[in-house]
Amino acid sequence: MDEMSLVDHLTDLRKGILRVLVVLILSMIVGFIGAEPILEYLKTAEPASQITWNVFSPWDAISMYMKFAFIIGLVLTIPMILFQIWSFVRPGLLPIEQKAALLYIPFAVLLFLTGLAFAYFVIFPLAFNFTSGITRNLEFTETYGISQYFSFMFNILLPMSLLFELPVVVMFLTKIRLFNPLRLRKARKFAYFGLIMTATLVTPPDVTSDILVSIPLLLLYEISVLLSSWIYRKQLAENMACEEEYGGSLSQ
Template sequence: MTPSDPRPSADDAIEEGLFSHLIELRSRLLRAVVVLLLVLLALVPVANHLYAELAKPLVERMPQGAHLIATEVASPFVTPLKLAFFVALFISMPMIIYQLWAFVSPGLYRHEKRLARPLLVASLVLFYAGCAFAYFVVMPAAFKFLNAVTPEGVAMMTDITHYLDFVMLMFFAFGLCFEVPVAVVILAAVGIVDAEKLSKGRGYAIVGAFAISAFITPPDLLSMVMLAVPMCLLYEVGLLSVRFLLKPPERE
């Protein structure tokens, strides 16, 4: 190409395409951040109420006269705001995932889109289900157990920041554990496993579920079983999803 040739070179075209993609990515990330900030601003006035609701599984099972405490000067102000941010992120997650999907979907093939859409929706729903399961089922049983084993003469009064960190960790752990069907389908989609291998490995999956549950949950048998059993059931859901979504290639 001569200096007077107006046609762009291949490098210029690649650079221009990359620049346009970066602009689009920035635009979509800004939209997601704006939604997150708007939700956060709406939740700030009710941050204390949100924390009271979050603390119910523990407060309702504490001994008579016991209560949550704040060991740091700014904790009564900062901790509810921190919770409000987590709740805002929780609420805004569908919008965040949509923006990311809108950015990457044009570069996917049709069969990849067909598989990715249900996986994205399922991962979001399962994560929410895991958090709800932890809050409504596991945490009340775990706190009841911890209250029962508290030594005599020891006052059970938990710091509000430590409690929030513990609950967020539980939500994150249970949310991830409930992603078993999505993980199984992805492993099958990339060819690491298939329906036959998953069926034969059911015993290993059960042992793994109980091992993960023993590591994540509070130190009582009931909480461990409460997580391990749903994980085993979700493994079976993943196996059924593999058989339904991923058809084996026909032999010639």
Template sequence: MAKRNVNEMSFLDHLEDLRWHLIRCTVAVLIFGIVAFCFPYVLFDLIIFAPTEMNFQTYEWLCYMSQSLGINDTTFCADRLPFDMQSRQVGSQFSARIWTSIYAGFIIAFPYIIYQLWKFISPGLKPNERKYSRGFIIVSSLLFFIGVLFGYYVITPLTINFLANESISDRIFNDFDFGSVISVVRSSSLASGLMFQLPIVIYFLTKVGLVTPKILKKYRKFALVIVLIISAVITPPDLTSQVIVAVPILILYQVSIFISRIVVRNQNKKERKAKA
């Protein structure tokens, strides 16, 4: 059936269109999730549990940096992280395998999900707006994967290393439930990937007039405080780790201001041409 003009579609037609886009996204996530489910060794041993080993690239780099600065007494140079993992419930491993596969499916299918989102909103845009937004899928996907890698290689190992070495008494040995370790890896990577979508979100908020460069500049100090608080919460309580996490977020915020400025400038040019 031919696709109807967006102006001729009713509210229920839009809902029906959205439903099919969501169904396609769900199918894509399930397909990639099933693929991930079929390769548990790659998914868990090589990816999920890699940050729990001291030969992980981030620990080796941080150990090298610490020794270069003359800091030899650091947890980044230890032989192993001081904890073991165990499963306390009968079905916990199977459940973790399913949910982790779904997370992996969502991450892998993200470009297609963005594509479906674009297919839903693009009919409502003007031809010139669609022209200037052709790179939306590529840029959004690139930012997402950069964010996922940042969460996986930076936030995750810093968090695991700190929590594993945190001790209130020598009488207590860390024997973590494996599900909590998986949760740290999944949430850190996915949350970071979504956080890196900030420039894209600011772009569309500026397009609809909800955000301006002046507003972003006005609340930049508050954003700085919020970023530092977030960095302090999700990283160990040392200045180096907090800076490593905070700097990329602040850069993203500054890039968002730049993008917002460009959008407003282009809109002003169009308004002046329309009046001329």
């Protein structure tokens, strides 16, 4: 394995960032095309279908269009981002680890989309209905601006989508030997606390919503521990096989 200097690493990092930016710009062109039909769908779906849309600034419509184009472009760029991360750490991996880590990319994209769907169809309606219920109970008039509505939605969807990447991140870090299941089990109580706190931050302040979000996050952590254990056992078996092979050859 050829050693790379710090300058080489920084050069590769710069090239990777430039590639990601190029793909992001191209993906945003697709985003500009897809923004309007997606926006129309979201406006007619629950709970948005019950809202009279308002804009409070001449820039609101343009700003929202740009945000949708950027988010669509970002989602389309995720495979490229993951591939560039893999390319950056690849020189420090063994050939078998390089192939295994590359296989994580499709699963990472799938988990991101799963988290996005869970956040949109489960968490977001809970949060919106909770806040809307309080507004009605206080006898306030619900007048929603399109920018405020979708900003509220994005602030829930994006963090949850990233949290669903936890199993892949743990598997990858275990593969490059930064994590192992023993450390994950020791850190379980702290991880649980952090995940539950995160669940309370992205959901309305009621126990039902907190539980509905906390349970999937805790399950993701336990799945991460199981996957880390599986990879760790394979690493131990490979190490033992290597020691037996070279140990036996040295003793002859």
